[in-house]
Amino acid sequence: xxxxxxxxxxxxxxxxxxxxxxxxxxxxxxxxxxxxxxxxxxxxxxxxxxxxxxxxxxxxxxxxxxxxxxxxxxxxxxxxxxxxxxxxxxxxxxxxxxxxxxxxxxxxxxxxxxxxxxxxxxxxxxxxxxxxxxxxxxxxxxxxxxxxxxxxxxxxxxxxxxxxxxxxxxxxxxxxxxxxxxxxxxxxxxxxxxxxxxxxxxxxxxxxxxxxxxxxxxxxxxxxxxxxxxxxxxxxxxxxxxxxxxxxxxxxxxxxxxxxxxxxxxxxxxxxxxxxxxxxxxxxxxxxxxxxxxxxxxxxx
Amino acid sequence: xxxxxxxxxxxxxxxxxxxxxxxxxxxxxxxxxxxxxxxxxxxxxxxxxxxxxxxxxxxxxxxxxxxxxxxxxxxxxxxxxxxxxxxxxxxxxxxxxxxxxxxxxxxxxxxxxxxxxxxxxxxxxxxxxxxxxxxxxxxxxxxxxxxxxxxxxxxxxxxxxxxxxxxxxxxxxxxxxxxxxxxxxxxxxxxxxxxxxxxxxxxxxxxxxxxxxxxxxxxxxxxxxxxxxxxxxxxxxxxxxxxxxxxxx
Amino acid sequence: xxxxxxxxxxxxxxxxxxxxxxxxxxxxxxxxxxxxxxxxxxxxxxxxxxxxxxxxxxxxxxxxxxxxxxxxxxxxxxxxxxxxxxxxxxxxxxxxxxxxxxxxxxxxxxxxxxxxxxxxxxxxxxxxxxxxxxxxxxxxxxxxxxxxxxxxxxxxxxxxxxxxxxxxxxxxxxxxxxxxxxxxxxxxxxxxxxxxxxxxxxxxxxxxxxxxxxxxxxxxxxxxxxxxxxxxxxxxxxxxxxxxxxxxxxxxxxxxxxxxxxxxxxxxxxxxxxxxxxxxxxxxxxxxxxxxxxxxxxxxxxxxxxxxxxxxxxxxx
Ligand SMILES: Nc1ncnc2c1ncn2[C@@H]1O[C@H](COP(=O)(O)OP(=O)(O)OP(=O)(O)O)[C@@H](O)[C@H]1O
Ligand SMILES: [Mg+2]
Numbered sequence: 001x002x003x004x005x006x007x008x009x010x011x012x013x014x015x016x017x018x019x020x021x022x023x024x025x026x027x028x029x030x031x032x033x034x035x036x037x038x039x040x041x042x043x044x045x046x047x048x049x050x051x052x053x054x055x056x057x058x059x060x061x062x063x064x065x066x067x068x069x070x071x072x073x074x075x076x077x078x079x080x081x082x083x084x085x086x087x088x089x090x091x092x093x094x095x096x097x098x099x100x101x102x103x104x105x106x107x108x109x110x111x112x113x114x115x116x117x118x119x120x121x122x123x124x125x126x127x128x129x130x131x132x133x134x135x136x137x138x139x140x141x142x143x144x145x146x147x148x149x150x151x152x153x154x155x156x157x158x159x160x161x162x163x164x165x166x167x168x169x170x171x172x173x174x175x176x177x178x179x180x181x182x183x184x185x186x187x188x189x190x191x192x193x194x195x196x197x198x199x200x201x202x203x204x205x206x207x208x209x210x211x212x213x214x215x216x217x218x219x220x221x222x223x224x225x226x227x228x229x230x231x232x233x234x235x236x237x238x239x240x241x242x243x244x245x246x247x248x249x250x251x252x253x254x255x256x257x258x259x260x261x262x263x264x265x266x267x268x269x270x271x272x273x274x275x276x277x278x279x280x281x282x283x284x285x286x287x288x289x290x291x292x293x294x295x296x297x298x299x300x301x
Numbered sequence: 302x303x304x305x306x307x308x309x310x311x312x313x314x315x316x317x318x319x320x321x322x323x324x325x326x327x328x329x330x331x332x333x334x335x336x337x338x339x340x341x342x343x344x345x346x347x348x349x350x351x352x353x354x355x356x357x358x359x360x361x362x363x364x365x366x367x368x369x370x371x372x373x374x375x376x377x378x379x380x381x382x383x384x385x386x387x388x389x390x391x392x393x394x395x396x397x398x399x400x401x402x403x404x405x406x407x408x409x410x411x412x413x414x415x416x417x418x419x420x421x422x423x424x425x426x427x428x429x430x431x432x433x434x435x436x437x438x439x440x441x442x443x444x445x446x447x448x449x450x451x452x453x454x455x456x457x458x459x460x461x462x463x464x465x466x467x468x469x470x471x472x473x474x475x476x477x478x479x480x481x482x483x484x485x486x487x488x489x490x491x492x493x494x495x496x497x498x499x500x501x502x503x504x505x506x507x508x509x510x511x512x513x514x515x516x517x518x519x520x521x522x523x524x525x526x527x528x529x530x531x532x533x534x535x536x537x538x539x540x541x542x543x544x545x546x547x548x549x550x
Numbered sequence: 551x552x553x554x555x556x557x558x559x560x561x562x563x564x565x566x567x568x569x570x571x572x573x574x575x576x577x578x579x580x581x582x583x584x585x586x587x588x589x590x591x592x593x594x595x596x597x598x599x600x601x602x603x604x605x606x607x608x609x610x611x612x613x614x615x616x617x618x619x620x621x622x623x624x625x626x627x628x629x630x631x632x633x634x635x636x637x638x639x640x641x642x643x644x645x646x647x648x649x650x651x652x653x654x655x656x657x658x659x660x661x662x663x664x665x666x667x668x669x670x671x672x673x674x675x676x677x678x679x680x681x682x683x684x685x686x687x688x689x690x691x692x693x694x695x696x697x698x699x700x701x702x703x704x705x706x707x708x709x710x711x712x713x714x715x716x717x718x719x720x721x722x723x724x725x726x727x728x729x730x731x732x733x734x735x736x737x738x739x740x741x742x743x744x745x746x747x748x749x750x751x752x753x754x755x756x757x758x759x760x761x762x763x764x765x766x767x768x769x770x771x772x773x774x775x776x777x778x779x780x781x782x783x784x785x786x787x788x789x790x791x792x793x794x795x796x797x798x799x800x801x802x803x804x805x806x807x808x809x810x811x812x813x814x815x816x817x818x819x820x821x822x823x824x825x826x827x828x829x830x831x832x833x834x835x836x837x838x839x840x841x842x843x844x845x846x847x848x849x850x851x852x853x854x855x856x857x858x859x860x861x862x863x864x865x866x867x
Pocket of ligand 2: 345346347388472
């Protein structure tokens with residue numbers, strides 16, 4: 001493989017890792033607080049992507065300036081998180097907290113089935129492509145290779161901002177501290193007067209918005225087709241699993257690893273593109289069999 | 302005293318900032334009744350967890366019947382003949398009481414034929430008899446989840462006894478039992494243990510029970526034995542009276 | 551128990567005579583039974599509190615095994631192809647099981663999903679071997695040495711399937727009542743105590759996994775024969791999700807549940823094809839939620855007229 005290809009693969013991996021980080025950190029956050037692995041998480045990514053793409057295309061059709069696309073991506077992500085995520089939490093998840101794990105899995109799986117079809121109904125099955133924001137930012141040259149500014153700089157920057165922002169939010173703000181308190185000891189936190197129901201709802205919305213943000217960012221770089229949700233779920237689960245529960249920095253590292261691994265694999269065997277998330281996850285779990293939310297604690301008996 | 306059946310030697314285990322076992326050692330001779338006493342957090346349960354394979358020590362070793370079992374799983378140690386009941390009963394809550402016992406029986410007998418319903422196990426009567434012995438025969442067909450904590454504790458012990466262990470660890474066997482019934486429960490248990498020549502190590506907070514049913518007492522503090530001796534010596538030991546029993550001299 | 555036996559017998563009798571009056575239903579009913587078999591396998595795992603989003607793997611593996619053998623004219627005989635296909639899936643489950651029984655809950659579900667999706671991709675991409683997305687045709691084999699016409703073949707296959715389903719259901723019912731079945735439930739309720747009984751939860755789950763793979767494999771082998779065609783779709787996660795749906799819809803309280811669920815599933819599919827062809831998985835999702843929240847014991851719980859819990863103790867039909 002020529003060195004330029006290697007570099008290209010690495011840059012691709014960085015961009016892709018940034019996206020996966022956004023989705024995975026949302027999944028991990030939700031698991032940490034609610035104790036539920038949200039199988040429908042990939043759908044938030046997909047819906048975020050579609051809504052953002054639709055918004056950007058509408059901007060273009062209305063002849064508005066292209067820079068408006070960037071706030072549109074953010075707004076799309078927040079809207080999806082609040083409306084779709086909020087609805088799912090209030091209508092369904094609320095009813096299964098503390099129930100059998102298998103029940104929670106099946107409920108979020110049902111949500112996944114519903115949202116996958118909902119996308120097809122709302123957005124159709126034709127590919128969506130809204131790359132105006134990416135083109136608008138132009139390209140940069142790295143060692144003789146031209147790469148889009150959007151992927152090389154903007155996407156990693158957003159991921160970094162989310163990483164730093166989340167850390168700050170969880171450690172320095174009172175609501176963030178309340179989330180951490182609920183994660184560590186639900187009962188004690190409730191006794192201290194923290195409204196656990198509100199913490200759950202807002203955490204879920206934040207997590208869902210992060211997934212949607214990942215999708216919104218991705219929408220400018222790739223054409224959207226039905227079914228992107230499933231692969232994303234698997235990849236983000238793999239990242240959350242490697243990193244360990246609630247490990248935000250860990251998720252960043254894991255996402256980067258998986259992003260690089262994936263883009264390398266894509267360069268080697270492009271026809272097996274869809275297979276790669278699954279293979280990565282199998283390898284990860286094979287290597288770390290203890291159940292990966294790494295702080296494995298023996299149950300007190 | 303006959304031969305040593307279990308020897309725990311200098312066990313260490315640290316959880317984050319807590320040294321839960323800090324040089325814990327104990328020799329158990331066959332047919333002894335050893336009571337472990339000590340304040341909350343002294344590391345009594347941790348010691349049982351280490352001896353039965355649930356936790357692995359960072360250093361030290363456990364020898365049962367001449368065999369090093371330090372690194373074995375609870376499963377393997379159980380099969381060697383070490384039984385255990387839990388501070389918080391560990392039962393199959395959605396099953397009936399008799400189902401809990403019959404599964405223990407099936408495990409002991411290795412009866413895994415998929416064609417024979419467990420309720421029709423050829424030795425099922427033995428389990429009903431065991432239930433009767435601990436005074437819980439009427440609850441046999443009840444779902445465990447519906448029963449009060451005190452009964453669950455007894456069932457938990459009965460499940461351990463169903464395996465016919467040579468040595469049994471019991472973690473606070475009387476803690477859920479009302480004070481008026483404690484002696485009755487302990488009388489029954491002692492009878493069963495005597496009849497089967499089962500050695501027992503039990504954690505106990507009630508000093509009356511200790512005085513009456515133990516023939517040796519180990520005082521736990523800070524993850525190790527601080528004192529040991531006969532119940533008489535220990536319960537009259539001024540330091541123990543102050544720190545553990547909470548009565549000044 | 552008596553009520554359950556009567557109910558089971560009624561269900562079998564109804565199934566046995568139905569195709570005689572309405573020949574169009576033969577294939578649909580056979581397909582339902584095949585999916586019921588796979589769902590029965592899911593139900594076994596659900597007893598241990600585990601859910602697999604990837605049993606399409608075993609369903610499709612035996613189906614493709616049958617397709618390859620039939621195409622290669624090896625054992626061009628239905629009564630050979632079915633057990634061999636089933637055994638192939640059993641073998642695969644024996645290998646995959648070594649790996650997956652070490653995991654629980656979401657890890658178990660996702661790993662099964664991942665492995666089945668790898669297989670799905672292989673089926674799609676290795677065009678020269680598998681025929682890619684178009685799949686493979688399965689030439690109609692002989693049946694007990696006889697070259698049947700299409701209708702007789704379908705009818706004969708249906709009755710063989712019905713008998714196999716009854717045998718499988720009876721076996722699973724027995725197994726669930728046996729100590730092994732109780733140990734399986736113990737994985738859901740308390741693995742610690744199971745360990746302290748000297749029992750290996752992994753071994754117990756491994757046995758159940760093997761059984762579930764065999765059941766899905768049996769269903770897949772038969773479906774390849776009756777539909778005369780196999781495609782990668784048999785391995786897709788949506789298919790695996792349908793098995794979970796069927797098991798929950800039917801109820802896991804008794805072995806008749808998955809078959810009831812599978813019959814209902816065919817009815818829903820029939821209506822959905824007319825009224826909601828684009829959104830039919832969404833319909834399934836909504837129904838899944840409705841069952842979980844309003845009828846957690848499933849159809850079986852409703853028909854058997856018992857709460858979910860009490861009948862769970864009985865295990866059988
Ligand atoms: N799995 C664990 N993880 C972290 N810390 C633990 C764990 N198990 C025990 N500890 C800690 O180790 C110390 C000893 O606990 P242990 O349960 O052995 O005490 P104990 O003597 O049985 O007390 P009690 O009388 O309250 O049952 C305690 O500080 C406890 O918090
Ligand atoms: Mg204790």
